[in-house]
Amino acid sequence: EVQLAESGGGLVQPGGSLRVSCAASGFTFSDYWMGWVRQAPGKGLEWVANIKYDGSETYFVDSVKGRFTISRDNADNSLYLQMNSLRAEDTAVYYCVRNEYKGYSDLWGRGTLVTVSS
Protein backbone atom coordinates (compact mmCIF):
# COMPACT_ATOMS: atom_id res chain seq x y z
CA GLU A 1 0.00 0.00 0.00
CA VAL A 2 1.23 3.47 -0.87
CA GLN A 3 1.49 5.43 2.36
CA LEU A 4 3.37 7.87 4.55
CA ALA A 5 3.58 7.48 8.33
CA GLU A 6 4.86 10.25 10.59
CA SER A 7 6.29 9.77 14.05
CA GLY A 8 8.21 11.69 16.69
CA GLY A 9 5.76 14.40 17.66
CA GLY A 10 5.24 15.41 21.27
CA LEU A 11 5.51 18.11 23.89
CA VAL A 12 8.66 20.24 23.92
CA GLN A 13 9.58 23.39 25.82
CA PRO A 14 10.14 26.71 24.07
CA GLY A 15 13.71 26.88 22.81
CA GLY A 16 13.93 23.11 22.64
CA SER A 17 14.50 20.72 19.74
CA LEU A 18 12.58 17.86 18.21
CA ARG A 19 12.98 15.62 15.17
CA VAL A 20 9.95 14.25 13.40
CA SER A 21 10.24 11.38 10.94
CA CYS A 22 8.24 10.02 8.04
CA ALA A 23 8.38 6.43 6.79
CA ALA A 24 7.39 5.97 3.16
CA SER A 25 6.18 2.72 1.66
CA GLY A 26 4.61 1.36 -1.50
CA PHE A 27 6.41 3.62 -3.98
CA THR A 28 9.92 4.46 -5.15
CA PHE A 29 10.80 7.06 -2.55
CA SER A 30 13.95 8.25 -4.33
CA ASP A 31 11.92 9.33 -7.39
CA TYR A 32 9.98 12.03 -5.53
CA TRP A 33 10.38 15.44 -4.02
CA MET A 34 9.12 15.30 -0.43
CA GLY A 35 8.04 17.90 2.08
CA TRP A 36 6.35 18.96 5.29
CA VAL A 37 3.13 20.94 5.69
CA ARG A 38 1.82 22.05 9.08
CA GLN A 39 -1.51 23.08 10.51
CA ALA A 40 -1.82 24.96 13.79
CA PRO A 41 -4.86 24.08 15.91
CA GLY A 42 -8.00 25.45 14.25
CA LYS A 43 -5.98 27.15 11.50
CA GLY A 44 -5.21 26.62 7.83
CA LEU A 45 -2.43 24.78 6.05
CA GLU A 46 1.10 26.17 5.88
CA TRP A 47 3.86 24.79 3.69
CA VAL A 48 7.04 24.35 5.78
CA ALA A 49 9.80 22.71 3.73
CA ASN A 50 10.54 20.70 0.60
CA ILE A 51 13.50 18.57 -0.48
CA LYS A 52 14.54 17.37 -3.90
CA TYR A 53 14.52 13.64 -4.63
CA ASP A 54 18.30 13.37 -4.16
CA GLY A 55 18.52 15.79 -1.25
CA SER A 56 20.55 18.32 -3.22
CA GLU A 57 18.02 21.16 -2.89
CA THR A 58 15.98 22.27 0.09
CA TYR A 59 13.46 25.08 0.56
CA PHE A 60 11.88 26.55 3.68
CA VAL A 61 9.15 29.00 4.60
CA ASP A 62 10.70 32.20 5.94
CA SER A 63 9.41 31.67 9.49
CA VAL A 64 11.51 28.51 9.99
CA LYS A 65 14.66 29.37 8.02
CA GLY A 66 17.76 28.88 10.15
CA ARG A 67 15.83 26.85 12.72
CA PHE A 68 14.51 23.81 10.81
CA THR A 69 16.39 21.33 8.64
CA ILE A 70 14.85 18.85 6.22
CA SER A 71 16.70 15.71 5.20
CA ARG A 72 16.07 12.29 3.72
CA ASP A 73 17.55 8.78 3.64
CA ASN A 74 16.67 7.20 0.33
CA ALA A 75 18.17 3.88 1.37
CA ASP A 76 15.75 3.73 4.28
CA ASN A 77 12.75 5.44 2.58
CA SER A 78 12.68 8.05 5.33
CA LEU A 79 12.15 11.80 5.57
CA TYR A 80 13.08 13.94 8.54
CA LEU A 81 12.40 17.40 9.91
CA GLN A 82 14.82 18.61 12.57
CA MET A 83 13.28 21.49 14.47
CA ASN A 84 15.47 23.67 16.72
CA SER A 85 14.79 26.82 18.76
CA LEU A 86 11.12 25.91 18.85
CA ARG A 87 8.53 28.58 19.56
CA ALA A 88 4.93 28.43 20.70
CA GLU A 89 3.84 29.38 17.18
CA ASP A 90 5.42 26.17 15.84
CA THR A 91 2.69 24.19 17.63
CA ALA A 92 0.88 22.29 14.89
CA VAL A 93 0.13 18.97 13.26
CA TYR A 94 3.01 18.26 10.90
CA TYR A 95 2.11 16.37 7.73
CA CYS A 96 4.62 14.51 5.58
CA VAL A 97 3.81 14.93 1.89
CA ARG A 98 4.91 13.46 -1.42
CA ASN A 99 5.25 16.02 -4.19
CA GLU A 100 4.93 15.70 -7.90
CA TYR A 101 8.26 17.25 -9.00
CA LYS A 102 8.32 20.74 -7.44
CA GLY A 103 4.58 20.92 -7.46
CA TYR A 104 1.47 19.73 -5.73
CA SER A 105 1.23 17.16 -2.94
CA ASP A 106 -0.51 14.01 -4.09
CA LEU A 107 0.06 11.87 -0.99
CA TRP A 108 -0.26 12.91 2.66
CA GLY A 109 0.48 11.17 5.92
CA ARG A 110 -1.91 11.29 8.88
CA GLY A 111 0.23 13.87 10.67
CA THR A 112 2.05 14.11 13.99
CA LEU A 113 1.27 16.74 16.64
CA VAL A 114 4.07 18.94 17.92
CA THR A 115 3.22 21.06 20.97
CA VAL A 116 5.62 23.76 22.13
CA SER A 117 4.74 24.80 25.66
CA SER A 118 6.26 25.21 29.09
Add this chain to the structure above:
Amino acid sequence: DIQMTQSPSTLSASVGDRVTITCRASQSINSWLAWYQQKPGKAPKLLIYKASSLESGVPSRFSGSGSGTEFTLTISSLQPDDFATYYCQQYDTYWTFGQGTKVDIK
Protein backbone atom coordinates in the same frame (compact mmCIF):
# COMPACT_ATOMS: atom_id res chain seq x y z
CA ASP B 1 6.15 36.11 -1.85
CA ILE B 2 2.98 35.05 -3.66
CA GLN B 3 -0.16 35.46 -1.58
CA MET B 4 -3.28 33.37 -2.19
CA THR B 5 -6.70 34.71 -1.23
CA GLN B 6 -9.78 32.52 -1.19
CA SER B 7 -13.39 33.66 -1.14
CA PRO B 8 -15.67 33.20 0.56
CA SER B 9 -14.19 32.07 3.88
CA THR B 10 -17.39 30.21 4.68
CA LEU B 11 -20.12 29.02 2.37
CA SER B 12 -23.47 27.59 3.45
CA ALA B 13 -25.11 25.33 0.90
CA SER B 14 -27.60 22.49 0.50
CA VAL B 15 -27.24 19.07 -1.05
CA GLY B 16 -27.64 19.41 -4.80
CA ASP B 17 -26.44 23.01 -4.95
CA ARG B 18 -23.81 24.17 -7.41
CA VAL B 19 -20.93 25.58 -5.40
CA THR B 20 -18.10 27.83 -6.58
CA ILE B 21 -15.00 28.83 -4.61
CA THR B 22 -12.59 31.47 -5.88
CA CYS B 23 -8.84 31.71 -5.36
CA ARG B 24 -6.81 34.76 -6.37
CA ALA B 25 -3.04 34.97 -6.61
CA SER B 26 -1.10 38.17 -5.90
CA GLN B 27 0.80 37.66 -9.17
CA SER B 28 0.52 35.36 -12.16
CA ILE B 29 1.08 31.68 -11.39
CA ASN B 30 0.21 30.44 -14.90
CA SER B 31 -1.75 27.26 -14.20
CA TRP B 32 0.35 26.02 -11.30
CA LEU B 33 -2.54 25.66 -8.87
CA ALA B 34 -3.94 22.75 -6.86
CA TRP B 35 -7.10 22.29 -4.81
CA TYR B 36 -7.40 20.12 -1.69
CA GLN B 37 -10.30 18.95 0.45
CA GLN B 38 -9.91 18.48 4.21
CA LYS B 39 -12.36 16.97 6.67
CA PRO B 40 -12.06 17.48 10.43
CA GLY B 41 -9.26 15.43 11.99
CA LYS B 42 -8.09 14.13 8.62
CA ALA B 43 -5.24 14.88 6.25
CA PRO B 44 -5.99 16.95 3.16
CA LYS B 45 -6.81 15.16 -0.08
CA LEU B 46 -5.74 16.33 -3.53
CA LEU B 47 -8.68 17.09 -5.85
CA ILE B 48 -7.33 19.15 -8.74
CA TYR B 49 -3.85 19.96 -10.05
CA LYS B 50 -2.56 22.24 -12.81
CA ALA B 51 -5.71 24.33 -12.29
CA SER B 52 -8.09 21.98 -14.10
CA SER B 53 -6.74 18.40 -14.06
CA LEU B 54 -8.83 16.02 -11.96
CA GLU B 55 -6.85 13.72 -9.68
CA SER B 56 -7.50 10.03 -10.24
CA GLY B 57 -10.44 8.74 -8.23
CA VAL B 58 -11.97 12.16 -7.59
CA PRO B 59 -15.65 12.42 -8.60
CA SER B 60 -16.35 14.29 -11.82
CA ARG B 61 -18.67 16.73 -10.02
CA PHE B 62 -15.46 18.53 -9.01
CA SER B 63 -13.88 20.79 -11.61
CA GLY B 64 -11.31 23.55 -11.68
CA SER B 65 -10.70 26.44 -14.04
CA GLY B 66 -8.64 29.58 -14.46
CA SER B 67 -5.14 30.73 -15.21
CA GLY B 68 -2.90 33.66 -14.36
CA THR B 69 -4.26 35.11 -11.12
CA GLU B 70 -7.88 33.95 -10.85
CA PHE B 71 -9.08 30.40 -10.32
CA THR B 72 -12.28 28.62 -9.37
CA LEU B 73 -13.23 25.27 -7.89
CA THR B 74 -16.76 24.18 -8.78
CA ILE B 75 -18.81 21.37 -7.29
CA SER B 76 -21.62 20.81 -9.77
CA SER B 77 -24.05 19.13 -7.36
CA LEU B 78 -23.05 19.18 -3.70
CA GLN B 79 -23.16 15.78 -2.00
CA PRO B 80 -23.27 15.01 1.76
CA ASP B 81 -19.65 13.84 1.61
CA ASP B 82 -18.53 17.24 0.24
CA PHE B 83 -19.10 19.26 3.40
CA ALA B 84 -15.49 20.07 4.26
CA THR B 85 -12.85 22.78 4.05
CA TYR B 86 -11.20 23.47 0.69
CA TYR B 87 -7.75 24.95 0.13
CA CYS B 88 -6.02 26.24 -2.98
CA GLN B 89 -2.23 26.07 -3.29
CA GLN B 90 0.12 27.73 -5.75
CA TYR B 91 3.33 25.96 -6.76
CA ASP B 92 4.67 28.40 -9.34
CA THR B 93 7.17 30.06 -6.98
CA TYR B 94 7.74 28.11 -3.83
CA TRP B 95 4.48 26.94 -2.31
CA THR B 96 1.63 28.88 -0.70
CA PHE B 97 -1.84 27.86 0.48
CA GLY B 98 -4.96 29.96 0.57
CA GLN B 99 -6.62 30.47 3.95
CA GLY B 100 -9.36 27.93 3.24
CA THR B 101 -13.09 27.89 2.51
CA LYS B 102 -15.39 25.96 4.80
CA VAL B 103 -18.47 24.53 3.10
CA ASP B 104 -21.16 23.81 5.66
CA ILE B 105 -24.78 22.77 5.69
CA LYS B 106 -27.34 25.50 5.08
